[in-house]
Amino acid sequence: MTPLLEVSGVSKRFGGLQAVSDVSFSLGEREILGLIGPNGAGKTTLFNVVNGVYKADKGTIKFAGEDITNRPPNEVVHLGLARTHQIVKPLQDMTVLENVTVGACFGREYLALQPARKVALEVLERVGLAKSAEMSARSLTIAGKKRLEVARALAAHPKLLLLDEVLAGLNPTEITYMIGIVRDIRDSGISVFMIEHVMQAIMSLSDRLVVLSFGQKLAEGHPEEVARDPQVIEAYLGDPDIAEKLKEND
Amino acid sequence: MSGILASMIDGLLIGSVYGLAAMGLSLIWGVMDVINLTHGAVIALGMFGMYILFAAFPVNAYLLLLPVIAAGLLLGLLIYWIAVHWVIGRSQLSSLLSTFAVNMMIIGIGTAIWSTSPYNVNFTLRGITVGAYTFDGNHLAAAGAAVIIGLALELFLYRTRPGKAIRAVADNREAAELMGISSTMVLALAFAIGIALAASSGALVSTLFPFTILSGAGYQMKSFVVTVLAGLGKPLGALVAGVLLGLLEGAVTPFIAVSWIPLIEFGLFVVVLVAFPKGIFARATA
Amino acid sequence: MILRRPVFWLILVFAALMAFVPLHANNVSMREDLILVAIAIILASNLNLMIGYTGYVNFGHIVFYGLGGYVGLYLATVRSWNLVLAALTAGLVVSLFALALGMGILRLRGAYFALATIGVLQAVQSFVANFDPWGRSTGMYVAFDAYERLGGARHALWTTYFLVIGVMALSMILSLGIKISKFGLGLFAIREDEDAALVLGVNTTVFKAIIYSVSAFLPAVAGALMFYKNGMIDPSIAFEFMLSLEGIVMLMLGGKGTVVGAALGGGLYEKLRSYLLTSPKFSNFQLVIAGGLLLLVVLFAPGGLIGWLYRLVPRARKVIE
Structure with a gap:
């Protein structure tokens, strides 16, 4: 079966900063794919390239069998790819x-x-x-x-929803509520691609995780594998407890 | 051929006055993100300020620039407190409209006092003859004054504490406040300087051409053209771009009817704005 | 449905009153006063589509009115077209011009767009002032036989008046229609946050160009009618910057973004202006007062009269649109 979203070799540069570099991954139907990484890793930039806010310098993005590389955001929504903003824009x-x-x-x-x-x-x-x-x-x-x-x-x-840190800034009760919403969304047949810093939540919600660091894909896989990956641990600023923290949430 | 050269040199001299006016607009725009639509009215006030001062003290008109600048600073503070302070942080539309409202009031009062008939400042400096050309004394003096004021502003911005504070606020208002800079004081100061620059450019123009209370509008438009050419918040760039605009005017004047010049200028303005929304020079350095 | 909106019926009643009161009284000076009110409402209502609905300040809105006047007058006199046909054609031509222009300058956001509109106004004015077929800076006159075709000057003036009132009613209905439509919802989204609107699926480029073009149509038709009635046109009266700006004052005064506010502001401001112009004490201070009024509204009541009403009676929002 062809994946719903297929990102291959996508790069984006701003002046001297390589924000996203040669990132590839795919996302299947009814899947929740998490995107994590330290601050400034290029997560939101990747979202912006996927939904057409920024033009990709290199690479292609396929959604539901169509090439959506560099299509403007309004057309991308019509095809069924919607998103939220990290900094809310009511x-x-x-x-x-x-x-x-x-x-x-x-x-x-x-x-x-x-x-x-x-x-x-x-x-x-x-x-x-x-x-x-x-x-x-x-x-x-x-x-x-x-x-x-x-x-x-x-x-x-949408067929696919990009959620950019919908849990950030919420208190525990609100987080629990929002996690319920995300699960409900997936159960209704919509795939989810989400950026999140709240580790417990992303570890328990995601079917798979993609880890970005300095614009590059560091790891991809089941949350538990990713949590054990030494490169990932390194990327999180050498926090030796990170593996423990990530694991205990499962 | 010599006609073109003379026309271009003259354009260059007048262009530095355009540049001076644009520096005022550019400073305010760059520092506080306010497009000051009182600009044209203040230029006109500068013209009449010079007219009144010269009538009272018939000395060298260029000495009278100093009181015009001082009055401009005060006027700037006044306008800031009336129309700008309250809308800082609100939408751009608010400051656009509030400064425009003040513009209407100034023009209204000016029209009531001076009507819309032309005035002129009757002061002439002897020209300088180099070979076959004679350069108009007033044009030379006005250009010299404009360049001096422009450089003085640049020194002020880069070499003095208040000047550095202005640049800091322009760069990042929140960070500047964290560093203990009172942004209100700085904004008021920047606005006052911007207004004083506009007034002084008006005063210089009044020594070159006859003027009415409505004459400022044309120079305001030129200031927009120049500011957009130069990119925001680059006062020295504005001075250079002003000189370029003057040169362009000088270069085309011998070839086409004067009545077409506004079309070329405004057409150029719109095209440059659309093609380079951040200024031509900004793109080159980005 | 637009027919279910109380404001729709209010507009019809208002237009009917405007049309028949001076006719019934056979009062020509009242008619001349009211035609200016109607023009003010037309300009403010259509400007509202840009400023109030879409959030783009157009300082040069009067360009459409003036160009409409020129095209209309040229067709009606030089080409001897029927007045209504000439006015509608003027509207279409100017709308197409706006569409083409909008594709370019609507790439600019916020204040940059506002500045470009000043440039456009000045550029168009200086072009027309150099344009031979339209009489350069002396402009054009309506030959008397043009009035003859409408049954003599007297009859022609009443006919034009009713047509202008019709355009006024259409302007308000257009504003209402757009406001309650999906198209209007898209425009409001652009006004609130253009980037968000784009991500939500609004084709912002097309929406902006269309509304810019639509906002040109009725002012151009009105310009054709009005300059025909006046019998002459020249670049300085057709493209009067001041009138363009007064349109903004009217809109802010009444309340931008609302159908009734635009009309109310247009009507009130025009009455105020004609009072000031004829009063010996204030005739010189029309600008000062208009400017002061604008400043007060911008600083203290950004929602204008209607905004103030909404705050006083929140439920009014549902009825007075």
Whole structure:
């Protein structure tokens, strides 16, 4: 079976900084693939190249059998690849419902306004924001804004969802809730590719992990294998306990 | 051929005044991300400031630049507190509109006082003759003054504490605040200097050509062209780009009707803006 | 559905009143006052599509009005076209011009775009001032026989008035229609965060170019009608920068982003201006007052009158759009 997302030999350079260099990996249907790595490893840049925010200098990206290399982000969404932002980007002066309706309107199905609103309400229910539907996005808490990011992307009815640190800045209760949402997303048949720094969560959620360091792929595999990989341990700034920490979460 | 050369040299001299005006716009834009739409009105005030001062003290007009600059600094502080301070950190639209509102008020008051009929400053320096050419004395003096003021600003920005503070805030406002620099003071200072530069360029123009209260608008437009050519926050670059624009004007004047020049300039402006949104020089160094 | 919106019916009633009150009173000076109000509302409403809906400041919106006037007048007089046909053609031509122009300058964001629009205004003005077929800086006049075709000057002026009122109503309905549509939702997303809108699937390039072009259409039609009524056009009155800026003041005053706000601001500002112009005390200070008003609104009430109403009565948001 062909994978849903196939990234091969992708590189991206900014001036003198090689942000992503010759990275390849693939992601199957209904899979949760984690992307980890130290700060500045190029994780978000990789996301931006995959969904077309940045143009790749080299390499190709195939999604659902189509070559999406350097296609603009709006076209990538129509094909069924949606994403969230690490630094949340709510449409501040619009309501929560309107925010999510935008996602549904211009997503994979390019729905008309009425059906899009219906989808948006369903999605808000799913992420637990239904009560805030009529609030302005500006007035949400950070946890609310993170959920809004997920809801908007989900409303596009994607086949694959890129989640960029949706757990960062949340308290333990909120993290548990969000993990539930991610599991629910996968159970509904959507593949997930997620960047995360909260190790417990990423180790328990991911089917497989990809590790980036200085823009290069350091390791790839089952979370347990990756956690034992000496190169990975080294990359995490020589923290000798990292393997223990990573393992104990399983 | 000699006609073109003379026209280009003249363009070069006037261009340095354009450059001076643009330095003011560029400084404010670069430091506080505010596009100062009072710029043109302040240039016009500079012209009338010179007119009033010269009527009261008929000395060498170029000496009167000093009081114009001082008044410009005060005016800059005033405008900062009225229209800019409150919108720092809000959307760019807010400062665009608030400075524009002040522009309307200045032009309105100016029109009520001076109407829109032309004035001129009746002061002439003797020209300098080199071979077959005679260079207009006022043009030479204005260009010299513009270059001196421009270099003085550069020295101020790079050699003095307040100047370094301005550059620090322009570079990264939050970091500068962490270093103990009061960004409000610095922003107010930068704005005041920007306004003083605009006023002084207006004062220089008033010694070259007749002017009305509306004359500032044309120079404001040229300042935009120059600033965009030079890239933001590069005052010395603005001076150079101003000279280039003057040269260009001088070079084309002998060949086409004057009425086409605005079309060329504004067309150039839009094209450069679209092609090099960060300035021509910025791209070369990036 | 637009028919279910109270504002839609409000617009129709308002337009009907504007049309029939001066006619009923057979009051020509009232008509001349109201036509200026209608023009102000047309300009403010269409400018709102850019500033209020999409978040792009257009300082040179008047270009569309002036170019429409030129194309319309040229067709209606030099080519002896029917006025309505000439005005509609002017609208189309100017819209296409805007579309082409927009593809270029809408690559710019924020203030850079705003500056480019000033450049465009000045460039177009100086082009027209050098353009022979349009009479260079002296402009063009409407020959009397052009009015004859509409049943004499008197009749022609009333006809133009009703047409302008029609364009005003259409402007407001267009604003409302876009506001409640999917297209409008996409524009709002662009206004709030263009990068986010793109990632959410909005084709920002196309949306911006279309709205820029749409915002040109009715002002151009209105320009054709208005300059025909005035009987003449020249570059300095057709492309008056001041009027372009007053459009922004009107919009900010009424409340950008709202249908009613644009119209309210347009109407109020025009009434205020004509009062100031005719008052012996203030005639010199029209600009000062307009500027002061703009400053106050920007600093203290960025939502304008309608924004203020929303804060007072939050439920009004649902009715007054």
